[in-house]
Amino acid sequence: MIRFALTFVVLLGATAPANAAVEIQEVTSPGGITAWLVEEDAVPFTALEIQFQGGGSLDRDGKRGAINLMTATLEEGAGELDAQAFAVARDELAASFSFDVGRDGLSVSVRFLTENRDEALALLKLALTEPRFDEDAVARVREQILSGLRSDLNDPNTIAGLRLNELAYGDHPYATSLDGTLDSVAALTREDVVNAYGDVIVKDRIFVGAAGDISADELATIMDDLFGDLPTGGAPLPPPVELQLTGGVTVEPLNVPQSVALFGHIGIPRDDPDFFPAFVANEVFGGGGLQSRLSMEVREERGLTYGIGSYLVNWDHANMLLGQFATANDRAAEAIQVVLDEWAKIAAEGVTEEELDAAKTYLTGAYPLRFDSNASIARILVGMQADGLPIDYIETRNSKVEAVTLEDVKRVSERLYQPEALRFVVVGQPDGLEGVN
């Protein structure tokens, strides 16, 4: 591939569109649960996205990784069905349930055919409300997680992420991996998993998005069936982060030929009046195409990397401006200097009229293209709710991008890009690069 698909890009997926041809309905069930729905009957199936707010950050003290283990064990048996029987029942229906946990939410991505919708949802309900967490299932999944952790021990990307989070987030849950560590996971018991379930799976922290062959009335009934029996409450949500990150370079030695660098500092809140100017500025600076400044300078001009980008990331409790690249050990120092120079340049000068126009055209034109499948629409609907965006956001988003002026970008760039505050974490054997604290 000519271009490396940078994984951070998806995080921006929840930001919004303009002339997208989707009509969102707000559906409230008799039991008081709200969902956003886009009806589309072209194909006889539905994508349903559910998110429980809080996610992996709700682990109890000393139980890091319990929520992740619980999430991975949710479909390993429920009700009368053990792990094998549950999988057989799901496969017979050709439904798919995918459980995943992140820093801010536990998500369940579901798809089911119209022809056996009731049976598929009855099975999903079983997993959500009556998971068995059998001892043997917990042990088996725990062993799989441990093997993943062992593989990660020498993975430069994982090491870089762990170190940057540790430096940034102090004693906040964001500072450590929600996967847990070899020690913490090895010590987890069935009781920890049961506790984790009670801490996260509650009906007053649910966001629901649905897209496909289903009506508002049908969805309302389904939601009460699925979630009505869940308790309310859950573990307390974590506090806002007090960011600990300082400028400099941290080197983590690892015997690999290519150094992996993550870099970042504080970002900008989603509801800041200057969020859109910042979003457009960063598109010019480190956005997805080959034409961003970072990509032009680091890749196209110098051939230092296969891919580089920068991203505004809005977690529930922290806002960051982050970026990443990978480069041969003997070129890491040069690449870091180029990034720092670009950081200083945009802070001092902002962007040009031409760059601003190109970024706006790209962002407004690309927005409607996101709404191209049931699965992606359902995910976007949940993302919008989790970000606290209004239901008509899709209609107004492009005009917010259009309204950004050169002056706005100049103002926000000066505030956002702080070369002296930028921290690089470099994993590898970078030549001539000393840790600077």
Added chain:
Amino acid sequence: MRFASLALFTSLAFVPASASATEVTSFELENGMEVVVVENRRAPVVMHMVWYRVGAADEPPGVSGIAHFLEHLMFKGTDELEAGELSETVNRNGGSDNAFTAQDYTGYFQRIASDRLELVMSMEASRMDGLRLVPEDIGTERDVVIEERNQRVENDPGALFSEQMRAAQYLNHPYSIPIIGWMHEANALNMEDAMSFYEQHYGPNNAILVVAGDADPEEVRRLAEKHYGVIPANPNIVERERVSEPPQLAERRLEYADPRIGNDYVIRSYLAPERDRGAQEEAAALTLLAEVLGGSPTTSVLAQKLQFEEQKSVYAAAWYRGQSLDDTTFGVVNVPVPGTSLEDAEAALDQAIAEFIEEGVDPEKLERIKTQMRASEIYALDNVRGLANRYGAGLTSGLTIEDIEAWPDILQAVTEDDIIAAAKRVFDRRKAVTGFVRTATEEVTQ
């Protein structure tokens, strides 16, 4: 869950398919370019792809990686376009673009609002015969490719070992060479290599246009004739004639140690037949064999025997990729729980396979898998890129549109006996490569 990436992850698949939401039309331009239109009006978006019937396995000796390097250079200038202008124009119109290189094909695509189809078509046509490289393009882009290799392979011990396995699997056929190229050869690629490969293989008579999404076949025909139809056929292009494998008579056994390996595992690949034009039955049986034996992480034969009954494995799976121009591979892997030797893990894997052949296929299990495959035809209609890839990759891997459309029914017709017969044929250790992959202390590899 955890190990999904090790195996080819097979998604679910229920119900009689397609028709209403998607129409496929195909035709050929006078210069030999094939056109496939996959009409799916789900969103006002179109996927425009040009697939060339040339890939890494068509490279001359000594310049491994040239097909992929050329793919990168195709984003440089043409007679009409400045370097980078194509991507920049796509971006300015809200679209995205990229490209990919495989052993059997090279593809270029843009995803964009459907009213911009002609714009991207005109630019794609421009680089079909008008690539204009300058020496300055070469050095920097080669550095980028080397960093790509570092990122994908050198920094990943599993990927490094996969290269070694493929090299051992094929005694004569160029599938033994990595797509991105061996490091020492990729490092030395030059402009002459790239232009020579381009002139030998690119042209309308070696290309397939796939337009999928919000597209009208008649409009696509008009635009394709206007932009691609005027490009003369390239006389250098000849039917692909690749060398074939001699009889494989001796199993190859590899041991690899790397301090970066987190979990020891045993992995084996067998040389296997691929989907052939008009003859896809054996490949269909192998596809279902892989599913029954090692598809589901919970209910497959290997998962049940090794993870659930014996509880000696963290993960066990099988996979098979039938879409290939020449002989492909069937693979199995077993990641034992810590404390179990790889010798024991291999013995357990072999015993599980032997028992499976003895016991035969559970009819209910087979029916569930077929149900899922039927359903996958419905879910596939929600994924325009996937539909486009099905035609592009199929046609560049030696299949016809009829073969591609017959495939779901051929899968449904496979019986329990077909699967066992295919298993007996494919599990021939003389055609296998077995790998023991272990962690090692730093000193061993320094």
